[in-house]
């Protein structure tokens with residue numbers, strides 16, 4: 001068994017920087033064996049300019065939409081974007097699978113070790129049968145009608161059960177659970193059924209990606225009405241509550257779930273206080289997943305990072321899909337955050353993209369940290385902060 005020895009300008013272990021004089025030792029399968037002082041490391045130490053860190057966690061992706069890369073214009077706002085996705089996503093199955101394979105290979109090569117992946121169909125099953133990527137599959141429930149809710153839920157349960165038949169990875173069983181798409185596309189009864197179905201599990205919800213979502217719940221009006229008319233509704237099928245969308249729908253969840261709220265671009269300080277209070281009351285674990293490059297692509301706006309930090313939010317990173325992003329790269333999301341919020345610093349965004357992401361997806365025993373005896377993947381961020389997988 002060969003020993004591989006790595007030294008870099010900086011080594012981040014998932015939680016913090018290591019002493020730069022330490023050398024990381026792995027075997028040739030990437031298993032972390034030890035950390036030893038450079039003076040005791042002997043010959044053949046591989047030296048890197050830049051940062052070494054554990055494999056990244058992409059907490060929010062839609063692998064199925066990979067064939068839409070470059071097809072949808074930027075800056076048109078969420079309601080128009082969604083209509084275009086519905087109109088353009090139909091494509092020959094072979095082309096869809098080929099695009100997914102390309103995305104998967106590239107994500108892995110650029111250091112991503114696990115993905116929280118939104119699934120609308122069974123299209124990604126064949127690719128997920130083999131390693132090395134770890135998948136947490138969220139079977140996305142899209143249903144705006146209470147009348148159709150029981151029948152639609154049965155359809156999505158059946159799809160989830162197909163994902164649960166996948167072989168596990170690293171001795172762990174496969175992970176798949178139902179997830180509501182968004183407050184504007186999930187009827188009250190659908191939320192109730194999803195709440196029961198996801199008791200004690202990890203689930204996700206697109207949250208406040210556009211101002212129109214809040215307006216829909218506050219007044220029943222706004223830019224989502226043409227979207228509903230396109231779906232055959234004369235008016236909004238959602239209840240008018242007079243509150244923000246998050247404050248209107250979060251109370252549906254009270255079964256001890258871990259809920260990944262994705263985007264949060266328009267989430268207010270009041271919403272964050274409300275969410276923390278509801279979470280404490282109901283045993284919910286709320287995680288905020290940021291996808292800044294997708295937010296810039298669709299709405300030209302960034303999430304309220306300072307407000308999230310001020311309330312001690314659990315933050316993780318995602319790429320969203322190639323319909324709304326130029327690449328599926330966690331390193332690129334980190335660069336964007338640091339460009340707009342330079343005071344965050346690399347330590348914080350690296351933690352969000354490694355150990356915090358692994359904890360959110362329930363993968364922290366094996367991924368997200370450089371810990372002896374584990375194979376979390378090893379990533380090199382070079383001097384231009386481009387990511388390359390070493391293991």
Ligand SMILES: [Zn+2]
Pocket residue numbers: 060061062118206262320321
């Ligand atoms: Zn998404």
